[in-house]
Amino acid sequence: MKITFPYMGTSHLVISFFLKELGHEIVYPPVPSQKTLSLGVKYAPEFACLPFKILLGTYLEALELGADTILTSGGCGPCRAGYYGEIHRRILHDLGYPVKMIILEPPLVSPRDFLHQLAELVRPKGWLNFAKQFRIAWAKLKVLDELESTLHKLRPLALSKQEITKVYEEGLELIDQARSVKEVKAALEEALSRLHNVPIDPYCQPLKVGLIGEIYVVLEPFANHDVEKLLGEMGVYVHRSIFLMNWTRDNAFGYGEKDVRAAAVPYLNQLVGGHGQNSIGEVVRYAEQGFDGVIHLAPFTCIPEIVSKSIMPAVSRDKGIPVLTLFLDEQTGQAGIQTRLEAFLDLLRQKRMKQEAS
């Protein structure tokens, strides 16, 4: 079994480690690029959203490299993404790739199906090995998030944005190489200390912006024009609402995210699929935490985020926090995003200046 999986942020570091230790041969797909998107667009239904197209492109590239099995996630509820694994499978079969899909459904929603799929992955080396490697993978997930959130804090302050990005990437490499929980912890410490050694401007008071929206476009830099890095380089502290670890924990082992959803209730009292309700709740929470503004990312045609966008003006007005919604599609020109971000930051700066004056 030659197994592959899609990219989403830094998750591939954990997934590849885990699969390898479970005894599988891995085919790394190329990092998503213009070519990936073109392939996806070519074979996907026109009205499917950007994540669907990037994933399909990724799968096609991986199959060309010899993969015969794809690991992906399922889902439930009103968002279409729950069906994506199945639709991808059918499209790939129609294209003549007899690929096998392992679709992990949320364990608490469909426990039997989840275990059945999982058993397939565990088979080569058994459950004991699974338990052992799971601890290490979990540790990796945790430290990746910690390293990344430290990067977000330091990037706007760093004197050389290029240097801090480079040091961060070295840190990822260290974590990738760790082979035990102890090594993972040591790698984190080393990576953090290197990050903290990058010269910064300690007097800088960066704008604080929350990043919310649909999980894939929030986490995958290729899908969002690397908006986190772009903002960080413009001297803005970006706090991302979704991290791999809390998302995995909340969705795999419990119906989590209750606080965020509770915060949304005055505006939206039910799930609308995907991260629609979370998006509302997160804006409320960012306002309460004194953030300057929120950037809301969504794939074009994403129903959950269309719902949340239409509620956003009311939340924004009540809580006094500006929200910029960016719908992402195949357009690859960065100019439109850049213009809107620049204007949004001007708006936030003026707002802060006015607050400080009064």
Place this chain on the structure above:
Amino acid sequence: MQAYLGVDVGSVSTNLVVINEDGKVLVDIYLRTAGQPIKVVQEGMRQVAEAVKDKKIEICGVGATGSARTLTGVIVGADTVKNEITAHAVAASHLVPDVQTVLEIGGQDSKIILLRDGVVVDFAMNTVCAAGTGSFLDHQAARLNIPIEEFGALALQSTNPVRIAGRCSVFAESDMIHKQQMGHPTPDIVAGLCDALVRNYLNNVGKGKEILPPVVFQGGVAANVGIRAAFEKELGLEIYIPEYFAVMGAIGAALLAKEATKEKQKTNFRGFAVSTTDYQASSFECKGCPNHCEIVNISADGQLLARWGGRCGKWDTVQQMKTG
């Protein structure tokens, strides 16, 4: 006299203005970009130089805006390079200090900007559809064989505008053709189109925005009295069109340049000689990764001035050397 230059290079038009210390417009120039931003900026600079020749005007600051702002900034030596949303807001609130809503429709962009107490609080720009922008109106005017300058006045003659779907420019066009073939008079069709475009703008760009007076309407399309009337009818508010409605972005850039040079007391302006400098743009596709970024080099008289276009930082060194 101390003066400031603003340059706005957009997809369709390129505008240059010179303002004095009080923000009064001394020179305003409106040119078609025609896909040649470098040439048109040089031509504009030549015309500005000509206009200020005998007036003892000293350019103390330059601002660039519009979709070609980065390129323009390098060519003219701008003190500030600002996005067009901020530039338009600055210009509107300079001319109408208590403005609360700015409607701006240009060649391919349309935006709405909300200000409260002189500060921008919200904005939006068209994303996926260019229906209702200047290019589309140009196209339809040409198709109906009406000079674009007379398009708006013709709409005002209508007493019974036809209903046209404004959701999408392609469908709007097929709707228009259908109404024509049914025998509706041209003024009614033109007026119907103006109504449709305004509806589309308000539903699309203005969605969920609180439009409060005073409302300022600017950008090239503000020349169209038909669109203005349609806005007034739809909003039930008086629409204010500033005297220099077509060059507001450039005015905003000039005002921002004034601000920017006030602190540093000097300008990066390269002088009017830029109109005769030999600027060259070349591009190549980087093969470093599958993104195949198109990298652009800008050079003046054979010397590399700036370079951009890459997703990673690999080719940005020249730019950083200049700014850092």
